[in-house]
Amino acid sequence: MTGPEQAPDHTTESETVDLLIVGGGINGAGIARDAAGRGLSVLLVEAEDLAQHTSSASTKLIHGGLRYLEYGEFRLVREALIERERLWGMAPHIIWPLRFVLPQLHSPRPAWMVRLGLWLYDHLGGRKKLPATQTIDLARAPQGEGLNPGARKAFVYSDCWVEDSRLVVLNAMDAASRGSTVLTRTRLVAARREGPTWTATLAGSSGTRTVRARALVNAAGPWVEDVIQRTRDPARASNQRDRGVRLIKGSHIVLPRLYPGDHAFLLQNPDRRVVFAIPYEGEFTLIGTTDEAWTGPPGPATISPHETEYLLDTVRRYFARTVGIDDVRWTYSGIRPLYDDHAANASAVTRDYVLDLDAAHGEAPMLSVFGGKITTFRKLAEHALEKLAPHFPMAGPAWTAGAGLPGGDLPNGDFDAFVADLCGEHPALPRTLIRRLARAYGTRAELVLAGARDAADLGRDFGSGLTEAELRYLARHEWAKSGADVLWRRSKMGLHTLPQAEAQIDAFYAGLGHA
Structure with a gap:
């Protein structure tokens, strides 16, 4: 191959x-x-x-880091907030806006402090397109559906989602x-x-x-x-x-969808740490992250029972749905290589x-x-x-600000219009498939679909619309060489396919290598 x-x-x-x-x-x-x-x-x-x-084990957010204001990281937050809308414009197929609901229930911080932080968050980084913070009553607003009773006041602010890998x-x-x-x-x-x-x-x-x-x-x-x-x-x-470098492990769990709507939550815990709950892959909710010191050598990381229970406790504190260990559909963990500023608390490390x-x-x-x-x-x-x-005195000047990434050149930056056009060009293909490919590859989705009049033209289906044509594209253009590369990094299709799909893709790629 x-x-x-x-x-x-x-x-x-x-x-x-x-x-x-x-x-x-x-x-x-x-x-x-x-x-x-x-x-x-x-x-x-x-x-x-x-x-x-x-880089594939993050919470998958393009954000300023609201909680970093609490630690005085104003330069970092400002730089990140400026980058937020810039990156969205560079890759609108894999980056898009997300509204975050921040309930004041169980909050260890007074409402005035949270609102002041959000005012700074709105104004520190030159926000232009993302909507500003608003205050809502969760007892009346649709964002309160799925939460435990008792939550009333909440703030709603903006950040962006990213397909990190x-x-x-x-x-x-x-x-x-x-x-x-x-x-x-x-x-x-x-x-x-x-x-x-x-x-x-x-x-x-x-x-x-x-x-x-x-x-x-x-x-x-x-x-x-x-x-x-x-x-x-x-x-x-x-x-x-x-x-x-100070190594900090962060872990996430994926649960069946906990609430309706396309908004996320920022949940405050009594220990002053925060946990995100984010709509994920259509059918799920992503919960994370933890902060644990990693004392061993760098390597693959897995979630600990303590981390799992900490995240489940957070879900139980805020959401009405009963959840337990058997509800966890997937977990992932990563080691964050943070600069060692000698902070005593892992959550406070810069x-x-x-x-x-x-x-x-x-x-x-x-x-x-x-x-x-x-x-x-x-x-x-x-x-x-x-x-x-x-x-390197011969090197050219800085150039990446605003320079689009592959597939990000959507006409007028309009993702929904691009999907509609792509559906019109391939009327016999399922809209759900076309939308997923457009999200993953942007305008380069046309390379996956080239010449396809119907689903049969895309070749063997390895599950949930992951076809031979897509696997060939990933091998040819994106360095994919294994089932894990495809199912857990180039996509998260591992959540939607049968367990044997990974071995089947491995065998397919092995066959390509001998073709």
Whole structure:
């Protein structure tokens, strides 16, 4: 099976690229896209699949972070709020507005404090299109349906939803379309400086190789310190000016739909932490997140019984529907690599990012990324290129603000009109299928549907409309190589298909590899 059509691997062992980026999460993909658009040559390597860990385990929000105001993170909140509408415009197929209901029931904060925070939230970041905060009576408003009795006053504010792992893939696709090489299942074994360049050893499915780069970008997320250790300069690595990463596990549960309506809830708990309840995949409600210190080495994370019960207790506190452990349809957990500001409370650790440039005179630089959040990835990438600018005077200027992502060029930005047009072009296909493909791929849905007059033209159905045509598209354009890549990262179709679908897709891709 070949890689994405637009991203062949042109690098050779004798070639020197400008940037070797380690890490295929949102920060690595965003930096690759920005750098490629400035004319730099880029090689991005990811040890597993794109967005396999932290970047597919978020609460899936493009938001300022209302609760961060409580910790005085005004710069971070302002930057995130400015990015919120900008990112929505860049990818309206995978990002869209969402209204959040914040009940004052069980609130450890007085209403005046919450309202003041929301006033700042409305005005801090130049909101233009999203509606402002309003106050409602839950006993009369439709948003009160499904809640426990007793809730009255609530505030309703705006943020945006994002398909997080798809955002990563779209950045990687755009980087590849601008000349970058993106290699998944490729691990950095070691790297060493040789004057003005890095020499790095990479290991992938076809064996090991050596590459040279003028700069190394360490965007490995939870593995950022591990990559520093692989630079073969441990004495220097231990002298990183008190830079460090603090690993915090966040977990989510997915339940059958708890309430009608397309709004979300921000729920305040007595311990002052907040939990989101969000409509998810049509039939479900997403509940999260937790904040637990992760003390072991970075790796795959799973939810603990304590976290599950904490989230279920939150649901019971606010919603009328009786829920228990048997109602949990799916869970996911991720390790957030936060910059270590030495806060005592895991919930209070800053979500801001720090970029550490290790660049002695005449030596190849290494830029390490500590912390960050998905909403600010584009600004983080801009700041990363600013840090590296003295080493690449030929690089072009910043360009990503407002530059659309693949599939985001919907006519007039009107998603519903685009779906209607696509349905008109394919009248024999189910509207639900077309709408799902439009949400996932935007205008590139036409590549999946090309030439299809009816469902049979799309090939074998692996469940709930996930067809052979879509799997071929994902392998050809989006680096998908397994059932898990498709069902849990390129989509969340794993919630809608039978358990055997993953093995069936694995077998299908294995067959493509031998075709």
